[in-house]
Amino acid sequence: MVTMQDVADRAGVALSTVSATLNGSRPVAVETRRRVEDASAELGYSRNALARGLASRRSGILALTYPVGEAGLSRTVTEFVQGAVDAARDHGRHLVLWPCAVDDGQSVTAVAREGLAEGVLVMEVHLHDARVRALREAGVPVALVGRSDGESDLPVVDIDFDATLEEAVEHLVALGHRRIGFIDHAAARHEAGHGPTVRAAQAYRRAVGSRGIDAHVVLAEESVEGGRSATRTLVAGPARSTALVVMNEDAAFGVVAELSERGLRVPQDVSVLSVVSSPAVAQLTVPPLTTLHAPGATLGRAGVEALLTLLDDGEVPAPVLVPCRLVDGASTAAAPADRPTHDHPTAGDDRRPAGQHSRNLNEEDV
Numbered sequence: 001m002v003t004m005q006d007v008a009d010r011a012g013v014a015l016s017t018v019s020a021t022l023n024g025s026r027p028v029a030v031e032t033r034r035r036v037e038d039a040s041a042e043l044g045y046s047r048n049a050l051a052r053g054l055a056s057r058r059s060g061i062l063a064l065t066y067p068v069g070e071a072g073l074s075r076t077v078t079e080f081v082q083g084a085v086d087a088a089r090d091h092g093r094h095l096v097l098w099p100c101a102v103d104d105g106q107s108v109t110a111v112a113r114e115g116l117a118e119g120v121l122v123m124e125v126h127l128h129d130a131r132v133r134a135l136r137e138a139g140v141p142v143a144l145v146g147r148s149d150g151e152s153d154l155p156v157v158d159i160d161f162d163a164t165l166e167e168a169v170e171h172l173v174a175l176g177h178r179r180i181g182f183i184d185h186a187a188a189r190h191e192a193g194h195g196p197t198v199r200a201a202q203a204y205r206r207a208v209g210s211r212g213i214d215a216h217v218v219l220a221e222e223s224v225e226g227g228r229s230a231t232r233t234l235v236a237g238p239a240r241s242t243a244l245v246v247m248n249e250d251a252a253f254g255v256v257a258e259l260s261e262r263g264l265r266v267p268q269d270v271s272v273l274s275v276v277s278s279p280a281v282a283q284l285t286v287p288p289l290t291t292l293h294a295p296g297a298t299l300g301r302a303g304v305e306a307l308l309t310l311l312d313d314g315e316v317p318a319p320v321l322v323p324c325r326l327v328d329g330a331s332t333a334a335a336p337a338d339r340p341t342h343d344h345p346t347a348g349d350d351r352r353p354a355g356q357h358s359r360n361l362n363e364e365d366v
Contacts, residue, residue: 002045010039061094062307063117065108065131067124068099074249076278076294077123080145083300084121091308093118102126102192105134119307121145125158127193143307145299146195147319155306156319157299159196159276163323164292165203165245168275169211171290171326172243176335177271178213181234181241183227183255185248187219187359196276200247216241219359220251227254233360235264242335243271249281256285256331267333279327290332292324 004022008015013032021028021036028036039045064084066077073081081097088095096117100108108120108131118141122131125146132151135142143155172180182204184190185197197219205215220230230251234241235258246252252274256266264270266287274282275292282289302320309317 002043004045006043007036007039007045010043011035060092061096061117062088062119062121062304063096063098064121064123065098065100067102068097075281076249076276076296079278079294079296080123080300083297084304085300086297087301087304091304093304093308095121095304100131103130105130109134109138109140119143119311121303121307123303125195127195127198141307141310143303143310145303147199148195153316155303155310155316157302157306158319158321159294159299160321160323161196161199161203162206163321164275165200165207167323167326168245168273168292169204169207169213172245172271172273172332173211173213175243175271175332177243178335179216179239179241180208180213180243180245181216181218183218183220183230183234183244183246183248183251185219186221186226190219196247200276204245217360220248220254222248222250224250224254224257227251227256228258229254231255231258235259235262235270241270243273243332246272246274247276249274249277252277252281252289253285256289267331269336271332271335273332276324279329282327282329285331287330290329291327293327294324295322298322 004018005015008018011018013036017028017032018036021033064081066073066081085095098108098120102124120135120140120142122129122135122142123145125132125144125148127149129148132142132144132148132154143157144151145157147156147158169180182201184201185194189197190201201217204217208215216234218230218233220226227246227248227250231244231254234244244255246255252272255272259266259270259272266272272289273292274289276294277289277291278296279291279293282291299320299322302322306317306320309315
């Protein structure tokens with residue numbers, strides 16, 4: 001492997017001169033610089049990003065911290081990550097994924113304190129986020145994909161939940177639906193202050209409330225059974241929901257399965273609209289789900305650019321809020337006329353109580 005000393009020997013200069021030439025740490029004569037650059041090219045010498053960072057105190061590396069669980073990264077989250085990776089590359093930076101629990105502020109600061117990353121992009125932001133607090137206290141440059149309460153002076157990019165849920169409800173109301181249920185993420189996420197879970201429920205309540213429609217929010221575990229349980233809660237009885245807005249990608253599969261098992265047709269009997277998801281995931285159900293596609297690639301890129309603005313210019317850019325985009329599938333249709341439902345509960349219902357994997361969310365909980 002070619003070393004900096006090899007370059008110095010070929011150029012006939014001191015090792016410190018090669019370092020100064022490549023780092024820009026002190027002025028070097030034009031002729032000397034040319035000799036060093038020629039020698040580097042002839043030998044094929046290239047320093048790695050970490051070595052450059054140690055010399056310049058700019059590693060060229062950005063860290064993206066995300067609380068990766070046992071299920072790994074979902075298809076929708078992967079779109080966020082890929083957008084960030086592409087943006088970093090376009091700006092001559094490298095992006096590393098730094099898995100870290102939401103409440104583990106100490107670990108997330110280690111990568112920056114050791115000089116391995118210039119700044120950190122935080123995903124899955126909570127309303128009171130220990131990672132954000134720890135990074136700020138450590139003086140680490142940070143940008144957020146999401147919004148944390150009381151952090152208005154940080155670079156922020158996020159989904160516009162108000163615009164997204166407004167479009168979801170309007171889409172269904174235009175089809176004649178007045179009984180619209182909302183299936184959100186798990187109760188544990190809501191209680192922990194998970195930003196998307198809380199903001200989406202609030203936005204849904206505002207959207208239906210402005211139209212004089214009663215809100216029905218159910219918190220569901222991120223699983224097929226969670227979706228089944230939430231669906232049982234919302235379609236039970238004569239006043240069952242004729243449309244379900246689902247903000248829980250894993251639970252969406254259970255929603256469709258439970259409706260099918262009950263003899264309720266999608267979309268003839270119940271419309272299903274998946275929000276903050278991706279068309280690729282929506283294609284995995286029968287029928288394919290109509291979605292409000294999460295702007296993952298756009299926000300991932302915007303997050304990196306916001307962080308670079310902070311790093312390179314010392315400025316905090318204006319917040320960026322991007323709504324999800326409606327992608328028609330085959331799971332929404334005109335509301336059914338009032339008539340006896342096709343609901344035929346199976347014996348399995350007695351073994352799967354509605355509250356086991358889901359929980360109703362009262363208005364005072366939001």
